[in-house]
């Protein structure tokens with residue numbers, strides 16, 4: 697297990713609660729990614745790094761058959777409660793092959809704010825290609841490279857691993873910043889075809905509850921999201 701990257705214990709509990717209402721997760725990443733997913737009714741979807749099950753629950757509510765995987769037992773406990781039997785939830789280290797899944801056994805895969813935590817991304821992307829059926833789709837969101845550049849400074853082209861403080865410095869999350877050409881290049885090298893790239897802005901409803909966050913997220917991008925096709 698990439699122990700430094702999965703969200704264990706108190707960090708997991710913090711993420712599970714924060715992701716319910718956070719301007720970043722609830723109002724920016726999730727609405728944009730779910731819109732990219734479109735109609736998922738009847739689709740078998742792998743939720744890669746499912747965290748507390750926010751996506752799995754939304755996708756199951758839209759009549760998808762969801763398998764959620766994550767390396768944090770803490771978050772999987774939250775996910776089990778949130779999906780309430782409507783999705784399958786499995787403990788899995790994303791540094792390892794997806795050996796529980798047969799070739800071409802999923803119509804789609806969603807990997808929200810997870811890929812930058814993974815060291816062995818080449819293996820993970822190869823595995824996602826293997827388990828998706830031809831014509832299947834892959835949705836990925838990640839930290840925006842310019843947001844990391846503003847946050848950490850130094851070179852835009854840096855591939856440094858950093859421990860970024862969250863919750864006012866109470867916890868930190870471990871991930872790798874990278875320029876856009878690395879993020880997209882790895883996806884294309886793995887054999888996926890880019891269908892759409894967006895720089896999500898928050899949903900209008902954020903304005904009513906947190907105008908400052910709404911304005912900030914409309915000026916400076918925080919995430920990138922892409923929809924890819926498995927040929």
Ligand SMILES: C[S@@+](CC[C@H](N)C(=O)[O-])C[C@H]1O[C@@H](n2cnc3c(N)ncnc32)[C@H](O)[C@@H]1O
Nearest residue numbers: 698701702703745747766767768789790808813
């Ligand atoms: C920012 S959270 C995103 C969770 C969820 N996709 C969402 O958007 O609500 C990142 C997730 O990646 C998981 N993760 C990080 N490294 C992992 C690894 N090596 N194996 C499995 N899960 C990992 C963490 O435990 C955490 O749930």
